[in-house]
Amino acid sequence: xxxxxFPLSKEQLLQAYRTMRTIREFEERLHVDFGRGDxxxxxxxxxxxxxxxxxxxxxxxxxxxxxxxxxxHGHCIAKGVxxxxxxxxxxxxxxxxxxxxxxSMHIADLDKGxxxxxxILGAGAPLACGAALAAKFRxxxxxxxxxxxxxxxxxxxxxxxxxxxxxWNLPAxxxxxxxxxxxxxxxxxxxxxxxxxxxxxGFGLPGVTVDGTDFFAVHEAAGEIIARARKGAGPALxxxxxxxxxxxxxxxxxTYRAPGELEQNRAERDCLKKFAAAVTAAGVITTEELTxxxxxxxxxxxxxxxxxxxxxxxxxxxxTTDVYVAY
Amino acid sequence: MDLAPALAVSLPALGVIANPVSxxxxxxxxxxxxxxxxxxxxxxxxxxxQAARAAGVQRVLLMPDRAGIHAMLDRHLKRGDTQLPxxxxxxxxxxxxxxxxxxxxRLLQRAGVAAxxxxxxxxxxxxxxxxxxxxxxxxxxxxPIAGLSTGTNNAFPEMREPTIVGLxxxxxxxxxxxAAESLLPNKLIEVSVLNGSGPPRRDIAIVDAVVTQDRTxxxxxxxxxQSLAAAYFAFAExxxxxxxxxxxxxxxxxxxxxxxxxxxMATDAQHALLHxxxxxxxxxxxxxxxxxxxxxxxxxxxxxxxxxxSVALDxxxxxxxxxxxxxxxxxxxxxxxxxxxxxxxxxxxRDGLLATRFPTP
Numbered sequence: 001x002x003x004x005x006f007p008l009s010k011e012q013l014l015q016a017y018r019t020m021r022t023i024r025e026f027e028e029r030l031h032v033d034f035g036r037g038d039x040x041x042x043x044x045x046x047x048x049x050x051x052x053x054x055x056x057x058x059x060x061x062x063x064x065x066x067x068x069x070x071x072x073h074g075h076c077i078a079k080g081v082x083x084x085x086x087x088x089x090x091x092x093x094x095x096x097x098x099x100x101x102x103x104s105m106h107i108a109d110l111d112k113g114x115x116x117x118x119x120i121l122g123a124g125a126p127l128a129c130g131a132a133l134a135a136k137f138r139x140x141x142x143x144x145x146x147x148x149x150x151x152x153x154x155x156x157x158x159x160x161x162x163x164x165x166x167x168w169n170l171p172a173x174x175x176x177x178x179x180x181x182x183x184x185x186x187x188x189x190x191x192x193x194x195x196x197x198x199x200x201x202g203f204g205l206p207g208v209t210v211d212g213t214d215f216f217a218v219h220e221a222a223g224e225i226i227a228r229a230r231k232g233a234g235p236a237l238x239x240x241x242x243x244x245x246x247x248x249x250x251x252x253x254x255t256y257r258a259p260g261e262l263e264q265n266r267a268e269r270d271c272l273k274k275f276a277a278a279v280t281a282a283g284v285i286t287t288e289e290l291t292x293x294x295x296x297x298x299x300x301x302x303x304x305x306x307x308x309x310x311x312x313x314x315x316x317x318x319x320t321t322d323v324y325v326a327y
Numbered sequence: 328m329d330l331a332p333a334l335a336v337s338l339p340a341l342g343v344i345a346n347p348v349s350x351x352x353x354x355x356x357x358x359x360x361x362x363x364x365x366x367x368x369x370x371x372x373x374x375x376x377q378a379a380r381a382a383g384v385q386r387v388l389l390m391p392d393r394a395g396i397h398a399m400l401d402r403h404l405k406r407g408d409t410q411l412p413x414x415x416x417x418x419x420x421x422x423x424x425x426x427x428x429x430x431x432x433r434l435l436q437r438a439g440v441a442a443x444x445x446x447x448x449x450x451x452x453x454x455x456x457x458x459x460x461x462x463x464x465x466x467x468x469x470x471p472i473a474g475l476s477t478g479t480n481n482a483f484p485e486m487r488e489p490t491i492v493g494l495x496x497x498x499x500x501x502x503x504x505x506a507a508e509s510l511l512p513n514k515l516i517e518v519s520v521l522n523g524s525g526p527p528r529r530d531i532a533i534v535d536a537v538v539t540q541d542r543t544x545x546x547x548x549x550x551x552x553q554s555l556a557a558a559y560f561a562f563a564e565x566x567x568x569x570x571x572x573x574x575x576x577x578x579x580x581x582x583x584x585x586x587x588x589x590x591x592m593a594t595d596a597q598h599a600l601l602h603x604x605x606x607x608x609x610x611x612x613x614x615x616x617x618x619x620x621x622x623x624x625x626x627x628x629x630x631x632x633x634x635x636x637s638v639a640l641d642x643x644x645x646x647x648x649x650x651x652x653x654x655x656x657x658x659x660x661x662x663x664x665x666x667x668x669x670x671x672x673x674x675x676x677r678d679g680l681l682a683t684r685f686p687t688p
Contacts, residue, residue, distance in 0.1 A: 201364065
């Protein structure tokens with residue numbers, strides 16, 4: 001086995017691959033099950049975008065908080081939320097992360113620092129500012145990260161949060177997951193700036209744009225930005241240019257895409273393929289080792305679905321539980 | 328816009344490439360690299376164009392973009408500025424990547440413009456030169472570039488007032504300056520990657536080609552000096568910012584003097600001959616463990632000794648290589664031409680190119 005030239009150990013690389021593969025299989029399975037009518041509500045799939053969430057989250061601990069988006073499954077898995085409780089939640093079953101009452105867009109696990117997916121576009125950024133302010137007061141070097149899509153980056157909440165984070169010098173990081181479409185609107189029609197680095201500069205934050213389908217690019221840039229925030233050097237913005245393999249939501253006919261666009265993305269911009277090619281070419285991980293992970297992940301997802309389907313639905317009596325919190 | 332050859336040669340034209348994606352990399356986070364806003368880039372373009380018009384240029388071909396350079400320029404035109412040449416957009420779909428620079432250069436070359444004004448740092452200038460060199464077969468391309476420093480590291484483009492660059496480029500485009508007097512030859516590093524028996528993959532650097540131990544291009548820019556394995560410099564000046572400062576502070580090599588410089592880094596402290604504090608990025612002075620260095624002779628390839636790693640061209644990691652691939656670096660002299668703004672303006676003064684004499688009474 002060759003010497004490891006990567007900035008992660010072999011175990012960390014395998015774990016990163018396992019996380020990305022888990023997100024991919026989780027989403028691919030939901031695509032099938034939603035199409036069969038097994039799942040209530042809406043789901044927005046993160047397939048294709050795995051390298052961004054994973055490359056960022058490997059730098060975080062449970063004390064670091066994230067505020068996710070409507071497309072939150074990948075963030076949850078990368079942040080360490082239990083896949084079985086997520087599956088139950090999406091299936092609307094008791095035992096889910098929110099006892100089956102929240103569904104896909106409200107999965108949260110505060111023990112893991114996952115403050116929640118969010119059905120309101122751009123609403124996560126002020127929450128991350130609050131978490132970052134708390135982290136600043138605690139003084140233990142924790143950070144808070146807000147994820148936002150290219151569409152929601154136009155929301156006032158997001159822009160105000162950039163300013164707030166800058167004036168309060170918060171350990172807050174704003175990740176723009178730029179997959180090129182705000183629902184069905186190309187970002188060229190809806191975002192006035194070409195580069196989010198420009199937008200960040202307007203608020204006094206440094207920013208960087210990376211290839212969000214390259215795990216190592218995201219990992220390196222996020223590592224620098226997070227380390228910088230932990231030291232008290234303030235907020236920053238990370239733009240990940242990426243692709244989503246499915247529509248805005250399941251059922252989206254995607255008529256806004258160019259012919260062949262999806263096929264080309266799958267062939268040329270699949271972050272899992274790129275990761276596997278890099279680590280096997282370097283001789284650090286074998287194809288067989290990756291295949292073993294693939295099988296284990298498939299088994300995990302299958303078991304999660306079986307358990308979700310077997311779990312009971314919430315009852316009328318559950319409606320009034322977990323509604324109010326006593327402080 | 329159709330750049331048919333017949334139309335292309337009808338009027339002396341100037342090309343302008345201002346790629347808004349330049350100066351966007353991580354050196355804004357890990358160092359204190361600048362962030363030149365789009366509005367300021369537009370100001371620079373307007374100054375170039377107004378000066379070019381004053382020099383007689385009536386037609387400019389401009390790279391389109393989606394970041395607002397063209398849109399803001401258009402807004403300016405609608406205010407009725409009559410001091411600008413006719414502006415034509417190149418017929419290409421912008422991608423907001425370096426590919427735009429490549430495509431625009433090819434189109435400008437095909438359109439037969441007299442010179443290209445480039446806004447950017449070392450990376451953008453490299454992209455233009457790469458296509459110019461690739462597009463001319465053997466020998467140096469006849470089409471010169473006039474650079475304006477707006478990037479992150481600016482070892483290659485000189486700091487100049489855009490108005491003056493616009494005047495010099497305009498006078499040259501109108502044929503009012505002698506090429507032998509106006510143009511300067513430049514060196515470059517040719518990178519060759521051999522994989523098996525197929526033809527080698529080639530690329531170029533106009534300032535520095537740097538080999539690192541990284542097996543990924545990661546966030547592309549280089550700022551961790553401990554990962555450096557070797558560096559090859561077309562020129563290296565002691566007052567430069569960027570990786571070429573390493574060579575510049577060890578053994579300076581001027582832009583116009585023959586030869587280049589290669590530097591081998593030490594992989595551990597025991598093999599280091601010295602530690603050099605070099606300004607490798609704006610605000611970032613870092614120690615570099617140097618093992619040895621030697622002059623490069625033009626046309627003589629130097630084999631890269633690292634078995635695997637990545638190659639950064641003019642500041643950013645561009646590709647990786649592994650065992651089984653052989654990378655070599657060759658210095659090329661007289662590889663492409665730049666406009667010598669200083670000598671152009673001296674000639675303009677000497678020959679009264681901007682003067683209008685009144686008849687003596």
